[in-house]
Amino acid sequence: MAITKEDIERLADLARLNLTPEEIEKLTGDMETIINYSMNKLNELNTDDVLPMEHVLPISNVFREDICEKSFDREEILKNAPEKAEGCFLVPKVVE
Amino acid sequence: MKLTDLTASMAAEKIKKREISVIELTKAYLERIDELNGTIGAYITVCAEQALRQAESVQKKLDSGEDILPLAGIPAGLKDNICTKDVKTTCASKMLDNFLPPYDATVTKKLSESDVIVLGKLNMDEFAMGSSNENSWYMPVKNPLDHERVPGGSSGGAAAAVASHMSCFALGSDTGGSIRQPASFCGVVGLKPTYGAVSRFGLIAFASSLDQIGPITKDVVDCAMVMNIIAGHDPLDSTSVDINYPDYTTFLNNDVKGLRIGLPKEYFGSGLHEEVKEKILDAVKAYESYGAIIEEVSLPFTEYAIPAYYIISSAEASSNLARYDGIKYGYRAKEYSDIIDLYKKTRSEGFGTEVKRRIMLGTYALSSGYYDAYYKKALKVRRLIFEDFQKAYQKVDVILGPTSPATAFKLGEKTANPLEMYLGDIYTVSVNIAGLCAISLSCGFDSKGLPIGMQLIGKPFDEGTLIRAAYTYESNTGKSGVTNCGI
Numbered sequence: 001m002a003i004t005k006e007d008i009e010r011l012a013d014l015a016r017l018n019l020t021p022e023e024i025e026k027l028t029g030d031m032e033t034i035i036n037y038s039m040n041k042l043n044e045l046n047t048d049d050v051l052p053m054e055h056v057l058p059i060s061n062v063f064r065e066d067i068c069e070k071s072f073d074r075e076e077i078l079k080n081a082p083e084k085a086e087g088c089f090l091v092p093k094v095v096e
Numbered sequence: 097m098k099l100t101d102l103t104a105s106m107a108a109e110k111i112k113k114r115e116i117s118v119i120e121l122t123k124a125y126l127e128r129i130d131e132l133n134g135t136i137g138a139y140i141t142v143c144a145e146q147a148l149r150q151a152e153s154v155q156k157k158l159d160s161g162e163d164i165l166p167l168a169g170i171p172a173g174l175k176d177n178i179c180t181k182d183v184k185t186t187c188a189s190k191m192l193d194n195f196l197p198p199y200d201a202t203v204t205k206k207l208s209e210s211d212v213i214v215l216g217k218l219n220m221d222e223f224a225m226g227s228s229n230e231n232s233w234y235m236p237v238k239n240p241l242d243h244e245r246v247p248g249g250s251s252g253g254a255a256a257a258v259a260s261h262m263s264c265f266a267l268g269s270d271t272g273g274s275i276r277q278p279a280s281f282c283g284v285v286g287l288k289p290t291y292g293a294v295s296r297f298g299l300i301a302f303a304s305s306l307d308q309i310g311p312i313t314k315d316v317v318d319c320a321m322v323m324n325i326i327a328g329h330d331p332l333d334s335t336s337v338d339i340n341y342p343d344y345t346t347f348l349n350n351d352v353k354g355l356r357i358g359l360p361k362e363y364f365g366s367g368l369h370e371e372v373k374e375k376i377l378d379a380v381k382a383y384e385s386y387g388a389i390i391e392e393v394s395l396p397f398t399e400y401a402i403p404a405y406y407i408i409s410s411a412e413a414s415s416n417l418a419r420y421d422g423i424k425y426g427y428r429a430k431e432y433s434d435i436i437d438l439y440k441k442t443r444s445e446g447f448g449t450e451v452k453r454r455i456m457l458g459t460y461a462l463s464s465g466y467y468d469a470y471y472k473k474a475l476k477v478r479r480l481i482f483e484d485f486q487k488a489y490q491k492v493d494v495i496l497g498p499t500s501p502a503t504a505f506k507l508g509e510k511t512a513n514p515l516e517m518y519l520g521d522i523y524t525v526s527v528n529i530a531g532l533c534a535i536s537l538s539c540g541f542d543s544k545g546l547p548i549g550m551q552l553i554g555k556p557f558d559e560g561t562l563i564r565a566a567y568t569y570e571s572n573t574g575k576s577g578v579t580n581c582g583i
Contacts, residue, residue: 011463
């Protein structure tokens with residue numbers, strides 16, 4: 001299956017990436033090689049009757065009692081923020 | 097013999113007998129790092145002051161006659177995707193170059209409660225994506241045995257630090273071979289524990305259903321001792337398994353009589369380098385002479401493991417790495433027009449080439465119209481691979497084969513062709529796909545003097561058998577990796 005530059009541009013938008021023309025060029029080739037190899041290989045197998053396996057363990061959600069516990073200090077969490085103001089994360093305007 | 101040549105168990109013994117002090121040992125490692133790190137590039141961050149402070153406090157404990165724990169005072173390094181409170185944790189990415197975690201990972205906490213001295217944070221492939229450690233944003237790591245060659249990856253800094261005695265042991269992480277393959281390339285011991293045996297709380301996620309933290313050590317004894325510290329149930333990790341974990345040192349027995357070892361015929365076919373094959377078969381003969389029973393087994397779905405792995409791991413990565421948006425922590429682009437532009441510029445400037453490639457692959461596999469054909473298909477194949485091992489373990493107790501098809505390759509040799517790089521993971525990825533445990537240990541050298549690693553793969557939560565089998569080999573051959581490397 002052919003991967004086009006348009007495919008790569010659409011995916012980059014979904015993944016929130018800006019790619020340079022050189023990156024698009026290289027990725028188009030790389031992705032086509034990797035995806036064609038992978039899918040040609042996997043499609044050798046008939047898996048109609050096989051159940052997908054997301055996880056090796058029979059895991060289920062872990063609950064705890066709904067009790068307030070001590071959490072992080074606000075300043076402690078904000079200290080990694082690239083921009084902050086008045087105890088909040090600072091972001092560009094998102095609503096007009 | 098230098099202090100830094102000692103294994104963790106040997107150094108711990110000397111500390112307890114007061115033959116050496118914790119401060120003296122810590123200083124010896126810091127000096128070694130000063131001397132070698134510029135060339136090898138194993139550490140991203142060295143915590144000299146903190147390490148010395150900790151060393152003094154452990155020595156005080158010892159001097160006051162308090163009982164100390166088995167690895168108290170032993171200096172170790174942590175892969176830089178394991179969170180350390182207020183110590184930079186970068187994942188070797190520009191994205192997290194300034195990230196100071198507000199908390200310790202569970203394994204970090206366990207090490208410090210065991211009075212292990214943390215020397216610093218170890219280099220890796222960016223976000224643990226890579227097999228050569230060339231994808232670090234800071235610098236590539238060099239193989240201590242040959243500086244023109246890679247140390248393997250993604251825990252390349254961890255393996256190189258242990259091999260070059262810049263760290264007495266290290267913790268790495270393994271998503272598709274990232275502990276075992278660098279251990280193999282550097283001639284040290286690396287264990288990938290069973291999925292769920294070691295808490296992932298505070299391990300920066302790459303592919304959550306595959307990631308697992310494990311030890312990289314100088315020998316098998318140290319491996320068992322480190323497992324005693326890090327294994328165990330953790331309520332903070334919902335995938336942590338609540339069972340009784342054994343004392344792994346009780347498996348340090350030089351005895352494999354009657355142990356059934358399976359050789360998967362698919363692991364010895366074309367693609368396996370002749371010299372590697374030879375040394376692995378020598379090890380098989382050795383096991384036979386120790387009384388193990390060798391049987392051929394078949395893992396027919398082996399050839400499908402790489403495509404399934406790269407689809408599943410990239411899909412999970414694209415989802416996990418969506419959190420890097422330049423808002424709460426990490427890098428933020430300097431100029432942007434609106435919020436979407438902020439996200440895009442931040443991510444484009446913050447991530448390296450391989451990380452972008454995996455995010456794109458994962459986005460593709462999960463995008464509407466392709467989800468069933470790609471992602472779901474890979475998950476179905478995952479079950480087939482899982483069942484392959486279940487069948488094999490009806491016949492044998494442990495599976496033996498190579499860790500990697502070849503020994504350490506040259507820097508730059510495989511960077512142009514990502515698929516070729518991925519194919520080198522053929523013997524390691526199945527273990528993560530099936531959630532099993534596996535250990536890599538050195539079983540000799542090729543004609544260039546580069547170490548060859550053999551891999552023992554165990555049933556879920558049967559690390560004990562791996563330790564017993566590996567210890568038996570090591571005791572009888574004296575091939576505990578680094579001690580033979582002469583670095």
